Amino acid sequence: MSLRSWNPTMVAQAVLWILLGLLLRLEPGTATLPLLMDSVIQALAELEQKVPATMASHTASAWLLFAQDSGHHDLLHHFLLEGQNLKATKLDPQQLSPELRGLTKDVAQHGIRGRLEYGVVLAPDGSTVAVEPLLAGLEAGLQGNRVVNLPLDSTATPLDAGATFPDTGAVVLDVRATSPRLRDVPPDGASADVGAMPPNIRATDLDVKPTSPCVRPGSPDVPVTSPDVQASSPGAKARSPTTVDSLLVVTLARDLGLAFLQSPQTWSHSGLGTEGCWDQLSAPRTFTLLDSAASPVTTAFLNGALDGALLGDYLSRTPEPRPPLSALLSQYYGAGVGGDSGLRSNFRRQNAAALISAPTLTQQVWGALILLQRLEPAHPQLRGMSQERLFEVATNATKEFTEAFLGCPAIHPRCRWGAAPYRGSPRPLQLPLGFLYVHHTYVPAPPCTDFARCAADMRSMQRFHQDTRGWDDIGYSFVIGSDGYVYEGRGWHWVGAHTLGHNSRGFGVAFVGNYTAELPAKAALHTVQDVLPGCAVRAGLLRPDYALLGHRQLVRTDCPGDALFNLLRTWPRFAANVKPRTARRASRRSKREPPPMIVPATGLQ
Known part of the structure; x- marks a missing residue:
């Protein structure tokens, strides 16, 4: 179960589904849609058709998210996002298809029960x-990427656990970006007006400002930081934050901080960012985690949090x-937002690293824990926790998240591409290893540019190698x-079959494609040169003094292709002192040796 579900007053429902009042019991025999992102998109499209915009300044989507119901709400979420005097469009759930109502029940709330993870979909x-x-x-993002003052004044008494917020009636400044670098602000730079406040919280304790401590992806701008986020000399006492960014808190910061309060994660503990396997890829229903000790901050949760932060930031900067x-x-x-191939889910980690700096995230995690502590003083994890301890948790959480998740490549596990079982008994590697051997697959020759094609190529290569x-x-x-x-092929822990005579000494990494005359994609090259080995070194899987070699330096082959090998020779880790062996040309191969032909597979199964 999720951390928030452990305390009845902290049960967090999914924003859209709870606000629309769609958490209904499934009718007997009702079949739900498969747990695919395409199903969620289909559901949103149906809702947008049924709830038209009633004001020219709002799209139907905005009204959907602001619709209210009578259910319980997360106190922190209500404080940051729901305290607005906005007109709500009511929707009769019976107008929706049974499949849509079933889907909302399946994905409404993220949680873990045993090794099963709920509230997730396959993208x-x-x-x-x-x-x-x-x-x-x-x-x-639709409300504006707000920076909200924390109620830190001693006269601002925290709310009792389980208290219900009345509508605050806050008039939120409409923050719109006229360009990626320019925001509309009031002429005097003043904050938005504040109406009625929750009990025991003064109007001066809550302030909405039209600035964000985020770095915009792809923007050359210097990060915009609040006065709280300042570099300090080593040993200097950290300044307690006085603001939080609602976007970062509701997507990532709160859950990351609570996860590390429960059980500090380290490189020796794989709970942070745990992956899992679907029961099937064509119509997925069940997702099982690979690690039984996984924390609620799984890879799926972090993917959703980063996607929410990136898209929320985009919406906050997009004019109506x-x-x-x-x-x-x-x-x-799909292909990218607004035709920008960089702003898409494939590159969420790179974009998030540009969006959120480590000092900013530390302040946001710290601020989220402070806010939660004040909103709910009886919270079992936060009761009696000192500011120094909360800062320590925020620092550790940010360090592990940035290094162990953002600093590592996104790796699809074997089950994701449909790997056949290993034949025989795998031999374990003696870690850490000292070498990284670079290959190209040659066949398949065309680079794979989407998941379906790459997964099919993986299955095809495995069949060729096994059969x-x-x-x-x-x-x-x-x-x-x-x-x-x-x-993932044989992975970090098992001896491969990639570099004859050297398989137990290094990891074999192959680019899909033929790179005799051209180079792999820049992102793929960056992964092999920096991201993958850097992650392995920090995790103790690869020695800090590791060397990188091309396949042809150890085996008589053209691999990894002339163009790629010439580039490898310019990389700092390239071991130039290894004498290259004469490549054996295809025309000189023995006729008894089967040609390296692979018939690409089709479909996902």
Whole structure:
């Protein structure tokens, strides 16, 4: 179960579904839609058709997210997002299809029960995404990327646990970006007016400002930081935050902080960012985690949180009329938002690293815990916790998140691409290893640029290695696609079959494609040169003094292709002192050796 569900007053419902009042019991025999992001997009499109915009300044999507129901709300979420005097459009749930009502029940709330993870869907790029933090980010973005003052004054008595917020009636400043670098602000720079406040919280304790501590993806601007986020000399006492960014808090900061309060994560503990497997890829229903000790901050949750933060930031900077959410999500999980191939789910980690600096995230995690402590003083994890301890938790959480998640490549596990079982008994590697051997697959020759093609190529190579070569499994440790993802072969812990005579000394990494005359995609090259080995070194899987070699330096082969090998020779880790062996040309191969032909597979299963 999620951390918030452990305390009845902290049960967090998914933003869109709770606000629409769609958490209904399934009718007997009602079949739900498959747990795909395409199903969520289909649901949003149907809702947008049934709830038209009633004001020219709002799209139907905006009204959907602001609709209210009578259910319980997360105190922190209500404080940051729902305290607005906005007209709500009511929707009769019976107007919706049974399939849609079933889907909302399935994805309404993120949680873990045993090894099963709930509230997640499979996206077209092969990643698994938690819907709850994604929708929270969309709502925060539609309201404006707000920086809210914390009620830290001693006269601002925290609310009792379980208290219900009345409508605050706050008039929120309409923050619109006329360009990625310019925001509309009041002439005097004043904050928005504040109406009625929750009990025991004064009007001066809550302030909405039209600035954000986020760095815009792809923007050359210097990060905009609040006065709280300042570099300090080593040993200097950190300044307690006085503001929080509602977008970062409701998507990532609160849950990240609570996870590390419960059980501090380290490189030796794989609970942070745990992956899992779907029961099937064509119509997924059940998602099982690979680690039974996983924390609620799984890879799926972090994917949803980052997607919510990125899309929320985009919405907050987009002038009205904003695009329908169904169209926005279709673009983001497809070719890219607004034709920008960089702003899409495949590159969420890179974009998030540009959006959120480590000092900013530390302040936001710290501020989220302070706010939660004041809103709910009886919270079992926060009761009696000192500010120094909360700062320590925020610092550790940010460090592990930025290094162990943002600093590592997104790796699709074997089950995601449909790997066949290993034949025989795998031999364990003696870690850490000292080498990284670079290959190209040659066949398949065309680079794979989407999940369906890359997964099919992986299955095709595995069949060739097992059935034609007679090997136990696909030979490579990892395979690099041109879709922004790494595909697990034999992985970090098992001896591969990639570099004859050297398989136990290094990891074999292959680029999908023939790179005799051209180079792989820049993102794929960056993954192999910096991201993958850097992550492995920090995790103790690769020695800090590791060396990088091309396949042809150790085996008589043309691999990894002339163009790629010439580039490898310019990389700092390239071991130039290894004498290259004469490549054996295809024309000189023995006729008894089967040609390296692979018939690409089709379909996902």
